[in-house]
Amino acid sequence: MEDRIIEFVDGLRAAGVRISLAESADAFRATEDLGVIERDLFRAALRTTLIKDSVDVATFERLFPLYFGSGGPPTFNPDAELKPQDINMLKDALRDLLGDENKMRQLLKYLLEGANPSREEMERLAQQAGVPLARHPYQQQWLTRRMLRQLGMDEEFEALMAQLIQKLQEMGMSRETLQKLAAIAEENLRRLEEQFEQYVGMQIAKNQAKQPRERQQFRGTDLMNRSFNSLNEREIQDLRNQIRRLAARLRSRAALRQRRGKRGTLDAKRTIRMNLRNASVPIEIKHKRRHLKPKLVLICDVSTSVRNVVEFMLRLVYELQDQIHSARSFVFIDDLDDVSAEFSHHRPEIAVRKVLEDHQPGYYNTNLGNSLSHFCKDYLDTVDHRTTVILLGDGRNNYMNPRTDAFQEIKKRARRVVWFNPENRRVWGTGDSDMLVYEPLCDHVHVVSKLAELAEAIDRLFESR
Numbered sequence: 001m002e003d004r005i006i007e008f009v010d011g012l013r014a015a016g017v018r019i020s021l022a023e024s025a026d027a028f029r030a031t032e033d034l035g036v037i038e039r040d041l042f043r044a045a046l047r048t049t050l051i052k053d054s055v056d057v058a059t060f061e062r063l064f065p066l067y068f069g070s071g072g073p074p075t076f077n078p079d080a081e082l083k084p085q086d087i088n089m090l091k092d093a094l095r096d097l098l099g100d101e102n103k104m105r106q107l108l109k110y111l112l113e114g115a116n117p118s119r120e121e122m123e124r125l126a127q128q129a130g131v132p133l134a135r136h137p138y139q140q141q142w143l144t145r146r147m148l149r150q151l152g153m154d155e156e157f158e159a160l161m162a163q164l165i166q167k168l169q170e171m172g173m174s175r176e177t178l179q180k181l182a183a184i185a186e187e188n189l190r191r192l193e194e195q196f197e198q199y200v201g202m203q204i205a206k207n208q209a210k211q212p213r214e215r216q217q218f219r220g221t222d223l224m225n226r227s228f229n230s231l232n233e234r235e236i237q238d239l240r241n242q243i244r245r246l247a248a249r250l251r252s253r254a255a256l257r258q259r260r261g262k263r264g265t266l267d268a269k270r271t272i273r274m275n276l277r278n279a280s281v282p283i284e285i286k287h288k289r290r291h292l293k294p295k296l297v298l299i300c301d302v303s304t305s306v307r308n309v310v311e312f313m314l315r316l317v318y319e320l321q322d323q324i325h326s327a328r329s330f331v332f333i334d335d336l337d338d339v340s341a342e343f344s345h346h347r348p349e350i351a352v353r354k355v356l357e358d359h360q361p362g363y364y365n366t367n368l369g370n371s372l373s374h375f376c377k378d379y380l381d382t383v384d385h386r387t388t389v390i391l392l393g394d395g396r397n398n399y400m401n402p403r404t405d406a407f408q409e410i411k412k413r414a415r416r417v418v419w420f421n422p423e424n425r426r427v428w429g430t431g432d433s434d435m436l437v438y439e440p441l442c443d444h445v446h447v448v449s450k451l452a453e454l455a456e457a458i459d460r461l462f463e464s465r
Helices: 003-013 021-031 039-050 054-068 084-098 104-113 119-129 135-153 155-170 174-207 212-218 222-227 234-259 270-278 304-319 340-344 348-358 370-379 406-411 436-443 451-460
Strands: 293-300 324-332 336-338 387-392 417-421 446-449
Touching: 003 021, 003 039, 003 174, 021 039, 021 370, 039 212, 054 174, 084 104, 084 155, 084 174, 084 340, 104 135, 104 174, 119 135, 119 174, 135 304, 135 451, 155 174, 222 234, 234 304, 234 451, 293 370, 304 324, 304 348, 304 387, 304 417, 304 451, 324 340, 324 370, 336 370, 340 348, 370 406, 387 406, 406 417, 406 436, 417 436, 417 451, 446 451
Parallel strands: 293 324, 293 387, 387 417, 417 446
Antiparallel strands: 324 336
16 A cells, blocks of 8 residues: 555656655555545545645546546446346357457457456557557546557447347347346446546556656746646646747747748849839849748647647647738547637637637547548638648547548648647557558658647748748
8 A cells, every 4th residue: 555655646746746755754644544445534634645735636636546446347247137048148149240250259248248357458458559658637538448449349349239139139039138238238338448547547647657857857948848748737737828928939930031031032034124124224133022921721630639739739820820821720520620710709829728628529539531521522722822731630540541532632732731740750650540641642741749849840831932
C-alpha cells in the first residue's frame, strides 16, 4: 500500500498539484491504520493531507479511483442465468460461426462466457493501441475505444452478432433466452469497457508521473516546447493565456513580410510599355504586384486525439485575421461541418470554445475519407488557385477508405495543400494511420506536437511562394 500511495503522490505532482515531503508524510501517518476497505475514510484522509487548494480537488477525484480502484467490475458469467442446454447450444453456434482463427473469438469469450482479460492480455492490447505513448487524460476514452477495436469491436462484430442470433433461433433457442443473452452481452461490454478505461487511465497517470522533474523544469514560455500530450490542465491554461502575445509576434512578422514584398519582382513588360509611352528618363521601374495575404481553407479533425492542437491552431489563425485575405473553417469526426460562421460572429476564443462544445467526441469513428468526399461534393468551390488548404489531423482513418481521389481533387484546385500532424513521424503508417498514403500528395507536411512547432508552421503560411 505504501508503494501505491507514493505512486499516487507522484501522479498528483505530475498533474500539477504541489505536494511537499511533509504533506506526503502526513498522508502516510493519516492512512496508517486505515485500509482501502474503509474507502471513504481512506479517500478523506488522503484528500485532507494532500490537497490544499480547491482548484486541485478535481484532479484528486479523477486520479484516486485510478490508483485505488478495483480494476473495474469483472464480467458476468452467464452459466447461472442460462440452462445447460442453452449454454451448449451457444457454444455450438459460436464454434460453427467462428472456426478456430477468428479474431473476435476472444471478445465473444469476454461478452458471452464471462471470461476476464488477464494482465498480459491487457498489456498486449494497450501496446497495440498506443497506450505507452499517452500522456494526457483526454486520451483515455479514445484509447479505450482503440483497445476494444483491437479485440474486433467494429461493424464486422455487429454483423457477426446478428448472424449468431439468427443461428440460435434456427437451433431452437427461445426468444426469452435470446433476450437474456443479449442483456448479458450488453452488461459484460459495459464492464469490459470500464476495466479497459481504468487500466488506460492508470497507465496515463503513470506515464505522466515518470517525469515530474521535467514538468517543473518547463514553465512560462518554455511550455511552448512541450508536447501537447504531456501538458496538464493548468499548463494548457497557461498556454491559452499566451496565445495573444504569440499571435502579436506572428502578426508583426507577417506585416513586415507584407511591406517588404509589396514591390514584387521586376515586371519587364510594364516597365518597357510605360517608359516607351512617356519617354521617361531616367527609366521608371515597374514591379509585379504580389498577393502575400493567404487565402485559407482549414479542415480540422476534432476527435479526442487532436482536440488540443485544433484549439490552439484555430485561435492563432483567427487572431491573425488582419493578415489573411479570407478563411473558411471546417471540422470533422465522422463527417464534415462548416463552422466558418462561428468565427464571423464571435471573438476567436469564444468561437473556438463553441465549435469544440458543439462537436464532442463520442462512440463513433473518425472518418477522414468520408469528410474529404463531403468537402468535394459541397464545398469544392471554396478552393481556387490562390487558396492554401490546411488539413489538421493525425491521418488515422479507422481502417476506412482514405479517399485519396477526393484529396487529389482538392489539390488540383488549390495553390498548395499543407498538412499539420500532431503525431510523431515514427508512428505514421502504424495501426489505422493512413498518413504515409496522404504525405506524398501534400506540398508540405509539418509535425505540430507542441505550440512552438504549430506557431512555426503557421508563420510559414505567410512566406511568399
